[in-house]
Amino acid sequence: MSKLDGNERWKTKMLMTEHVQAYEKAEQAAGGSNRMLTAEERTIIRDLILLPHIDTMVTKSLRELExxxxxxxxACLLAGEAIQRKVMQDTQRLQKELKQRNIRFVLDEHTDFVIYHKVFCRGYEERFGLTRDVMRTEISLRLTKYTSELGRIIKNGFST
Known part of the structure; x- marks a missing residue:
């Protein structure tokens, strides 16, 4: 006979596996079972970190062009302003998406090679870091994407 035999309070603290499974299914149906960041959410956060840098770079280039x-x-000023508008639209869209998912982030630490952010996601806190090299590469890729989109629009507009 163990110490727990006859202790009725102990029996009520136990959960049956059926109850655990039912709880997990209910959480999953509500969308709250995965409390950690998904790959898509990490991409959104990365883009929201990079977009202000892109905006700054475009603004600086526009000043130089003036x-x-x-x-x-x-023509170059108009193209730069169009890219800036697209960056702002993307920023607003991604901020709205994170707000709907109840995710926010703040700058945490800024070292020589890595910029860290604290991410608050569904009751959990996570540290998100980007190296300067990754940031440069991603900014370059994003600017190329914006430029090619603008080029495609201009090309289609001039094709008659």
């Missing part, structure tokens, strides 16, 4: 004497100055 002082240029190029004959295509106006």
């Amino acid at each position: 002082h240029s004497s190029s004959i295509l100055k106006r």
